[in-house]
Amino acid sequence: MTTPQNARPAAPQGPAPAPAVAPDTADAGARARAATTAPATEAAVTIPPAPHENASRVAPGSVPSNVRKTSGSPRDGTPGTPLLSVRGLSVRFRMRGGRHIAAVADAGFDLAQGECLALVGESGCGKSVLASALLGLLPGNARTAGSALFGDVDLLTAGERTLARTVRGRRIGLVPQSPAAHLTPVRTVGAQLEETLRELTGTQKHDVRRAARAAAERAAFPVDHLDRYPHELSGGLAQRAATALALVGDAPLLLADEPTTGLDRDLVDRTVDELRRHVDEGHALLMITHDLAAAERIADRVAVMYAGRIVELADAARFFGTPGPQHPYARGLLNALPERAFTPIPGMPPELGDLPPGCAFAARCTHATDACAAQPHFADGVACHHPPAEERARA
Numbered sequence: 001m002t003t004p005q006n007a008r009p010a011a012p013q014g015p016a017p018a019p020a021v022a023p024d025t026a027d028a029g030a031r032a033r034a035a036t037t038a039p040a041t042e043a044a045v046t047i048p049p050a051p052h053e054n055a056s057r058v059a060p061g062s063v064p065s066n067v068r069k070t071s072g073s074p075r076d077g078t079p080g081t082p083l084l085s086v087r088g089l090s091v092r093f094r095m096r097g098g099r100h101i102a103a104v105a106d107a108g109f110d111l112a113q114g115e116c117l118a119l120v121g122e123s124g125c126g127k128s129v130l131a132s133a134l135l136g137l138l139p140g141n142a143r144t145a146g147s148a149l150f151g152d153v154d155l156l157t158a159g160e161r162t163l164a165r166t167v168r169g170r171r172i173g174l175v176p177q178s179p180a181a182h183l184t185p186v187r188t189v190g191a192q193l194e195e196t197l198r199e200l201t202g203t204q205k206h207d208v209r210r211a212a213r214a215a216a217e218r219a220a221f222p223v224d225h226l227d228r229y230p231h232e233l234s235g236g237l238a239q240r241a242a243t244a245l246a247l248v249g250d251a252p253l254l255l256a257d258e259p260t261t262g263l264d265r266d267l268v269d270r271t272v273d274e275l276r277r278h279v280d281e282g283h284a285l286l287m288i289t290h291d292l293a294a295a296e297r298i299a300d301r302v303a304v305m306y307a308g309r310i311v312e313l314a315d316a317a318r319f320f321g322t323p324g325p326q327h328p329y330a331r332g333l334l335n336a337l338p339e340r341a342f343t344p345i346p347g348m349p350p351e352l353g354d355l356p357p358g359c360a361f362a363a364r365c366t367h368a369t370d371a372c373a374a375q376p377h378f379a380d381g382v383a384c385h386h387p388p389a390e391e392r393a394r395a
Contacts, residue, residue, distance in 0.1 A: 081112075082110035083150070083284045084110065084149070085111075085147075085148070086107060086110070086147070086148045086149075087108050088108060089106070089108065090102070090107070091103045091126070091129050091133050091142055091143070092143050093139075093142050093143075102352060103352055104308050107130055111286060112284065114282050115300045115301070116287060117300065118289060119287065119303045120302060120303070120333065121305035121306055124352065125349065126305055128288060131288055134172070134286075135155070135172065136158065136160065150171070151171075155167070169249050172252075172253045172255060173247065173255070174246055174256075174257070175254070176242055176257055180230060180235070183230040185229065188229055189216075189221070189225065192241075193216065193226070194208045194211075197215065197248055200248055201249075201250075212226065215244050216241075219247060220267055220270050220271060222237075238262075239261055240271070243271060247278060252284060254275070254283060255288075256286070256288065257288045259272075260291050273297075275298060279298075292320075299316040300316055302314050302319045304329065306327075309360070309383065311382065311383045311384070312325060312329075312330045312381060312382045314330075314381055314382075320334070328361065328386075329361045329364075332345035332364075357375075359373075359374075359375065359376055359385065372385055372386075
């Protein structure tokens, strides 16, 4: 397997506990701002997106028809222009012995202001790798290809100084998948919130404690726990603390990687509703989740990922309602829910390092034919040789 010609090495990541730390900041307070901090910049190289098979989904410069109207005023880009435009995004990891693992292959989508895109799929399908690629947080053995245009910055080719000082936190907020490792262990949650508020919002010293309490309440974090250290928090409380920190910067784009992990159903709904308010104020949200109920509650559109590829991209109302998903895998995800058919998808997903030729879902699909030995092209929102109309005709 060869590396794409336009692939570039991802910047090696240091051992800092918070993934978005600028390499030239060593103090613990700077680590607390990991998902929210950043002054200054170097010039970023912008590469126009190359045409590819996924480009027909949403035309550049157009607004998806299901984008909800917002009350906030746009701050990045202009109305009708995608805030984030991803084309042909691929991530490969070079392993020992020269072997490559294709974790993400040819992903493409647009994300507009005032819109939430939910990225769903089973564990290990590449969702979190895609988010890490957008933030430049991949390990040193990763190679990326394609483009991810965010305003005037291509997130895949921008340098670490640009990403750390002008993108992470200020323009893209992150709710991490592992919040306990994301929080600074030697400082209380309140101290981290206060420092983030001073850095990103200019809150004055005499107002910062009140503002920290308001930020905690926004994410359903109990204010009487602000004096606690991260190791004193449950998994759910750590998740809410990380969400509070991510929302402080009021970034135009928020990446939320499993933001409801460890929360009970009431807190899931409260967290999702707060994120939806963030979207309705004019922000964009890419939400990675296994929780399809949460996705249904918040999303404008749904992208389904399987074995490193986006296999369906659909309006959320049509996906969860009528006519429902087009791809057999997406239908299987919904049918596995207890409130639906409660029927699991047979078999297991393939290993990303040992993908079969052709359609990766064929071995688990009841509609597979000889045509599935070839990789299906993405067309009309789905990558499948047997869309629903053909399946019904064959049934």
